[in-house]
Amino acid sequence: MDRIEQLTQAGVRRRAEQLYSQFDSLRQLRREMRREMLAESRKHPANELLRQIPRLGPIRVALLIALIQTPHRFRTKRQLWAYCGLGLHTRASGEYSFREGQPRHSKRAAAPRGLDVNHNHDLKNLFKSAATHAGPSGDALGVFYQELLTQGMKPAMARLTLARKIAAITLKIWKKGERFNPEHLKRQAASA
8 A cells, every 4th residue: 555655636545545445345255256156166066077177277167167057058069169269260252153143052162261259258268268378388288289389380379279179178078077088189180
């Protein structure tokens, strides 16, 4: 509070004191809510399974459980990627052409236009932050990330690939109820 002592105007000083007192009460409320969120998360059967995944700590797991609720709403990992904003958005402006007055489907494939902007921002942030923190680590996810970089992949694309991999592993472990295995990190074909 020594910065408040430096304020000379009475009105400015009073507003600063009020803001600091609000901040202190919010900090206490945040601690209480965090404890309650973690307690509720521990009651969920998926908590122990998801905590095995490196870089998914108690807060990220609690958020996953709250945001996804059930893994069975996603049939494939690609559906989860699209929901999280990690899936590619494709679009073709010339999908149809007119011949003899009739619309005909074009043979040209849709081109990728980047990541889909219609997604759950909290989940995207969760998986991307887990991937960012896993990069410099020495655990299985960090080794996977370093392998991507040594293969010549750009760091941003490697983080996106790692975020997708974490999401796919999360879905698989949660759906099947199995333990985390670093073998899940092996690169595989883009099969669903």
